Amino acid sequence: MEPVIEIEDLWWRYEYSKDWVLKGINLKINPEEFVVITGPNDSGKSSLVSTFNGLIPHSQRGAMKGRVRVLGQDTASTEVAALCAFVGMTFQDPETQFLLSRVDEEVAFGPQNLGYRPEEVRDKVSWALEMTRLSEFRMKDPVELSGGQKQRTALAATLAMSPKVMVLDEPTSMLDPIGKDEIMEIITSMKRQRLVETIIVVEHHLEELARIADRFILLKDGEILLDAPTEKFFSDPDFLIENGVRVPDVCAISGYLKKRNLLGNITLSLEEAVESLARLFSERRIMPNKKRTDTRMPPAHLGDETAVEVDNLHYVYPDGTVALRGLDLKIRKGEFIALIGQNGSGKTTLSKLIAGIYKPTSGSVKIFGMDTRVTPTPRLISKVGYVFQNPDHQIFNDTIRKELEFGLRNLLSFGLVKEEEIEQRIRESIKITGVPEDILDEHPFLMSKGMRQRIAVASVLAMKPDVLIVDEPTTGQDTPQSIDVMNFLQRLNEMGHTIIIITHEMWIVARWARRTIALAEGKILLDGPTNEVLSNTEVLKKTFVRPTQVTLLSQSLREYGMPGDILTVDEFMNSIEVS
Template identity: 40%
Template sequence: MTRALEIQELTYTYPHAEQPSLSGVNLGMESGRFLVIMGASGAGKTTLTLCLNGLIPQLLEGQIQGKIEVDGLDVSKYRTQTLAQQVGIVFQDPESQIIGLTVEEDVAFGPRNFMLPEEEIQNRVREALSRVRLSGYELRKTEELSGGETQRLAIAGILAMRPNILVLDEPTSELDPAGRSEVFATLDDLRKEKEMTILIVEHSAEEILNRADEVVVMRKGKISWQGNPFILFRNFPLLQELGLRPVPISVPFWRFYQQGWITAEEIPLGIPEAFETLKKMLRRGVRLKSQQKAELKLIASLNTRGAVAIKNLQYCYRNAEPTLKGINLAIASGEFLALVGANGAGKSTLTKHLNGLLKPTEGEVWVSGKNTKDYSTVELACSVGYVFQNPDHQIFESSVEKEIAYGLKNAGLDEARIKKRVEDELQFTGLECFRQVHPLTLGKGQRQILAVASILALQPEILVIDEPTAGLDWTEAQRVMNLVKKLHEQGTTIIMITHDMEWVAEYAERVVILHQGKILLEGDPKTIFAQSECLREASIIPPQVVQLSQRCAELGLQCDWLRGEELVKAWVKEGEAKNG
């Protein structure tokens, strides 16, 4: 089989950096294979991908040693423009590679640079857009796309150039579950139909387990582990050592393995396997506890004074069809609310009304007793803090300390109060040791926490946080969510936009599903996740534990688990009931 990729002793150091970002990397890949690169942020994953088509060192310069061959071509001897016909790269930040004013123009950009006939270009545009679920968007302005739509457009632009090797750097981090499934289904088709070689950087294991021929885990610029993904994700100590997120459904079954109820090979990595493992446990005398029922998490003494009241809200972008259509919603002070739905459902549009970034076309939005039509964004900032999906969109200063002080200065606080609040937030968020560091040199997780800190310094009553863990490694995601949890426990109203239903199950007290600009459903997580038809309509996949709970009806078991800990507590070995 032809070698698609051959890397030998690759070492690379960014300009002015003290330590190399890649150190002695050796990696080979045969044509038609599907390789996944995993690892914590800063491990060197993105840097490695940028070496594959010559962007490093042709664009980013720095010191590079070693040899890279793609499809038999020595990368050091060809321009990036030439290598683009062999290697197509979809970057982690899709906005960085969007060029056209419209969707159609953007996808056509690459093929046009290859001097293809116009008919062929249009065929490629149609095919690429169809594969990423953007048919009908041809004339849509790229600046008006949602984050997930932008991500899919970036993939379409690469697919239109039909490279032999497709490299994707976290291509689905901003997509809803349906979008993720369709992108991976597209990759499946490409691999089968065109024998395309695929290399993907990914944090989440669920979609890649049954696709990856091999997983490579990087740490500190080196390859730390390489092998079969099923072996990796059944080894919890190794996952912890490497800083990788376990498959959610496997977590409670690891506890069963530790209790000796199942073997390591029986730890499931999907719902069908989990169901079969439960049946084996039943045959071995492991039983559901009598009268065991997972307790519904109660909302802790919500203040009767409403934090948010939205009445008949309608919003239109530039005389287009309404994006929001008659939204009515009340959010209580101190509540933790998850706002979910497919990309383009209107989630970000809705929350941008809370701090005045958008004003209603019709209807009213009241925040902390203020009608947002009568107040500017600056005036509302002390009531509503907004952390964007991309933290870089709200970082302005040259040091962490100055960044936290930025909003306070604009709010007109005196120096003494500014200093006090900056110190408080540095300690609260654990950023003290980075106070003089330039924000853009931090990892994405640290930048996300900095964005939260700069908002918290204004002491808002309400915190809106848009996709707080998108693109973060497991350690960073846990750190961000622990910070959000701590804020909620101290009384802050949290409104979280997310596609990650595992976080919703873990933290949210109420869930609101938006679908095509309307509220499709709202309620506590257990009620929401039981509504299968509505979830399908809104492209939402419930947490794996919930899926397993629902399937247990086939065994005559009545259970309504929401989180893994509930599943673990529900079972007992015969003869151990008195201790259970």
């Protein structure tokens, strides 16, 4: 069988980089394979797949050695336009692909440029919109759609060109739970219905992909560390975790049990895990640990002072959209809180009202007793820091150093920080967020989106506000970077700072948040200790939030004595004992 993609001793270095991004890559991908490429940030994943359709070396300046052949054609000597006829690609941020102001026109653009006849284009557009469930949105402007709908539009535009190879670069990284489910359903359909011959996905979130992919490749520091069929790839979870991969919860648990000769294989799905562990419980080879110790996050050092007080809060956007409907909320100084819920539930609106970016339509928000409607902005920003979900809405300076200094310089002008502290705070924040010191004099918009996110987080973290609100703190971050950012927030919390995060990542909520507030349609549905909120699966369904995989596993094993409020793998392992 001739490989669809064949790579021989590939090396690539960007013009601005001193180091090779890809180092001696040898790889073959065969027809009808579903391959997932994973690994830490800056490991070369996006660069590697950019060689598949000729973006590297034709659209990027740099040095390349070795050979890449796609369907027998050498990509170095084949134009990108020709390669795009059989290699389709969607990017992490779908908006970067949009050129036209209607969904159907966007989807038609590719086939038209490939020279299909008008009637063929119409058929392809209708088919692609039907496959991605976008037919009712064909007249909409793509930029006005939800995150999941935008990503589906990018998928439809690529499918309409009838590529033999489909490459999806982190298709779910910027989506809420609904959006992620939508994209995974489309990807599953692509495989099941063979809409394309070969599927290649670059992704950090592996829970669903572990169920459907044929093969996984681990890339790190520009080299292939592991390339194996799915079951073999996950056979050593500890190795994957050590190399920056966040393995599915059930994989980590079954790996622990396999090392103790209780299981023969790693389980890759919740259903398999429930079946395997139920058998072990029935055979009394494992039992609930009635003497388990508490491995949860220690209680916050709460003071008596109220940091945030929200009273009968309503907010209506200028276009008439009702975002918040009479919220009442108190947050004590020193709390660590997660706001969860689908897009449009009111999470970001609430956080911007707390930060003083928006003013209430009615009701009030008070920060340490200061009413945000009448308090001057300089006084508010010394108390509340806000990190936007999209870093491009926050960054505006022409060097990274200036961006990191900007807030601190403002605090300096009000006597809230000393000159000699500025450099120290910058160094601390870039170390935690993974911003390299040697790029501080570069323009931030020359960086990747993930790096721009780190810069945005670092610029606010440097100011160490009393209340810190971070909208999607781990967007664009790999697992080790996410843990570093969250541990930094935890350290700030231990110092007395109040932390509020907005996230769709339930593993982040489970591990760090002590209190969780679930919103839906502008109202608070749940508010309490995180283990109580995330284990209330019936109410969470109304917020379209799915609990962690390990929570669902423990709840499925309640009849064997397992508690239903387990949130992490460590908690689960601490809750069983081997007989």
